[in-house]
Amino acid sequence: MSTKFNLDYDTVIVGGGLVGAAIACGIAASGARVAVLDGGDRDFRASRGNFGLVWVQGKGADFPTYAQLTRRAAQQWRDFADELQDATGVDVALQQTGGYDFCLSSEEWDARAREMHLVAEHSGGEFEYQMLDGDELRTHIPEVSAEVLGASFSPEDGHVNPLYLLRALHQRMAGLGVDYHADHRVHASRRDGEGFVIDTQRGSFRCERVVYCAGLSNQALGRDLGMSIPLRPLRGQLLITDRVPHFLHAATLQVRQTAEGTLQIGDSHEDVGLDESTTLEVITRLARRAVRIFPHLAQVRLNRAWGALRIMTPDGAPIYHRSDEHPGAYAVSCHSGVTLAALHARDIASWICGGGALDPLIGAFSADRFDV
Amino acid sequence: MFRLLADASEQVDVELDGVEVSVPAGVSVAAALLYLGRIPTRHSPVTGAARAPFCMMGACFECLVEIDGVSQRACQRQVEAGMRLRRQLRSDGDSL
Numbered sequence: 001m002s003t004k005f006n007l008d009y010d011t012v013i014v015g016g017g018l019v020g021a022a023i024a025c026g027i028a029a030s031g032a033r034v035a036v037l038d039g040g041d042r043d044f045r046a047s048r049g050n051f052g053l054v055w056v057q058g059k060g061a062d063f064p065t066y067a068q069l070t071r072r073a074a075q076q077w078r079d080f081a082d083e084l085q086d087a088t089g090v091d092v093a094l095q096q097t098g099g100y101d102f103c104l105s106s107e108e109w110d111a112r113a114r115e116m117h118l119v120a121e122h123s124g125g126e127f128e129y130q131m132l133d134g135d136e137l138r139t140h141i142p143e144v145s146a147e148v149l150g151a152s153f154s155p156e157d158g159h160v161n162p163l164y165l166l167r168a169l170h171q172r173m174a175g176l177g178v179d180y181h182a183d184h185r186v187h188a189s190r191r192d193g194e195g196f197v198i199d200t201q202r203g204s205f206r207c208e209r210v211v212y213c214a215g216l217s218n219q220a221l222g223r224d225l226g227m228s229i230p231l232r233p234l235r236g237q238l239l240i241t242d243r244v245p246h247f248l249h250a251a252t253l254q255v256r257q258t259a260e261g262t263l264q265i266g267d268s269h270e271d272v273g274l275d276e277s278t279t280l281e282v283i284t285r286l287a288r289r290a291v292r293i294f295p296h297l298a299q300v301r302l303n304r305a306w307g308a309l310r311i312m313t314p315d316g317a318p319i320y321h322r323s324d325e326h327p328g329a330y331a332v333s334c335h336s337g338v339t340l341a342a343l344h345a346r347d348i349a350s351w352i353c354g355g356g357a358l359d360p361l362i363g364a365f366s367a368d369r370f371d372v
Numbered sequence: 373m374f375r376l377l378a379d380a381s382e383q384v385d386v387e388l389d390g391v392e393v394s395v396p397a398g399v400s401v402a403a404a405l406l407y408l409g410r411i412p413t414r415h416s417p418v419t420g421a422a423r424a425p426f427c428m429m430g431a432c433f434e435c436l437v438e439i440d441g442v443s444q445r446a447c448q449r450q451v452e453a454g455m456r457l458r459r460q461l462r463s464d465g466d467s468l
Contacts, residue, residue: 242436242443245417261418301443303433 009035009179011352012198012207014186014221017047018162018337019344020213021169026349027211028176035207036173037184037200039214044233044276046215047337049308051238051266052162052258053251054339055099057129057154061115064122065364066317070336071123072361073343074156080342081160087175090168092160093259099157099251100132100141102293103149112152129154143247145295151252159251161258162338169341186214189224191326196225211352212331215311216274218319226325229333229367233309235272237282239265239290242301247294255290255297263300265290269310276307311335320348320365322356330356331367374406384453395451402428402435402446405457413437413446414460436460 011027013020016038028034039045056074060067074096081094103109113131120127132140133150140153173180184200189210191197198205210225212218222229243261256264268282283305291298311333313319318334330352334340351362380396387393388410395404402425405413412422414436425435428447435446438458446457 242433243416243418261416 009033009205009207011035011209011211012037012196012205014189014198014210014212015039015214015217016170016180016182017045017213017215018050018166018169018341019047019215019332019334020211021166021173022337022341022344023211023213023332023349023352024178025169025172025176026345027353028173028178029345030349030353032353033177034173035179035181035205037186037198037205038180038182039185039217040183043185044216044274044309046308046310047166048163049236049238049276049306050162050310050338051236051264052159052165052256052338053099053253054094054096054158054160055251055253055336056119056127056156056339057099057101057152058112058115058119059336059339060122060317061118063315063317065361067119067122067127069318069343069361069365070339071127071156072347073340074158076342076346077158077160080345084165084168084172088168088171090164090171092164092168094158094160095251095259096156096158097250098153098155099159099253100137100151100153101253102137102144102151104147104289104292106149109149116152116154127154128156140250141248143294143296145293148293157251159256160338165338165341169345186217186221189221189329191225196326196329209328209352210330212329215333216309218331218333222321222331225323225329227321227323227329227331227367228371229319229321229331230314230370231333232271232312233274234312234335235270235276235307236267236310237270237278237286237305237307238267239283239286239305240303241265241297242303244300254293263290263297274309276309278305278307314370318365319367320351320362321367327355373409373411374403376407384451386451386453386455386457388457389459397451399451400428400447401437401439401449401451401455401457404451405435405437405446405459410459412459412461415462417460420462 010032011034013024013036016036059070116129130153188199195208196210218229219231241263248257321331323329382397383394384397411424426432437446
């Protein structure tokens, strides 16, 4: 095959999932010519199998800057969702009416109380939350069983429909003139003069700047340009039920009710390598836990289950990395592509457009933190 | 509204909303309900809107009907003698 060069891109984004699409929108909005090189439909696709939470509570309990970053991201969401809807007509069904994380044992309660306290401390006391005992919790959600000890609640949490979000971001990219190339799996990158050459199965692309947003593949792809991005896959299985009357008016970490009435029951966190299958054992465990929390769900029918490989960094926080060896090369890896979507389209895109300038908040997320 | 292309050579008796009815043997529950003209077959538990079989191939979930006590897609089950069918209508007061 002869090599086909596409010379004109300022920025090539490798990966068209939630992370790549959000960053592509942000960079294209600054006027840069952007191409997104996406993988195939049968690649691992964390963005097509996630839960949809915009979640603050508990994150960064042991990493204060991550707690701050997450709160900033969640606070940008309303405005971002409105902007997406204005530009694309797609309503991503954002609901930021709070979130509950149920505690079924006193150990869970103690661990949760500690995390929430730390996150509040990291925010200088601004993070709002309550630890609700069982009786208080049942005044919020009467369907919760007597077996549930309580829950942590934060009004800062919420959820979106993650599939509508992906669609809105892709529509927005197209509107901003981003060239989206599906089924262009990248296999290598190299420096070429002032820029980079990115080789795909369907020809090569030349660009000034490259941003890897390729999920688990960032680890292998980053090495080409001197970046060490440590990642591991974490399998999450989710269950989907029939549509039922609305009884959840806020998000919970265990069960999410979509605007259409469907219940999404999740999710597992399994360290099983590159295996995205579903297992009866985990489906049973997830369904049992959901029924322990909400006994009336015993009568609701499950329609399907899926597994997806989520991205996990060694400390659970995102990686925003700039290559020192090859200025112009970046890697973005995170577990929470939904929660952080607004931040990616704004702060992270600006950071990249500004040449990865030192920023006290974003600088804390360099992969250099793992070099010991 | 719907009619069979060929006369049914055989009929089976099922119970629909507590009343015994005869339907053509060998068809799906969804087809039998359409043949009988018993639509809507349910009301949406979320919006209350009337629903009826639509895709007839298991994809759209619009034809959910209670069959022998379990809510399921009527297009994916063949009628069997003695089946107990119940439409999930709003007036039932139990739309789950």
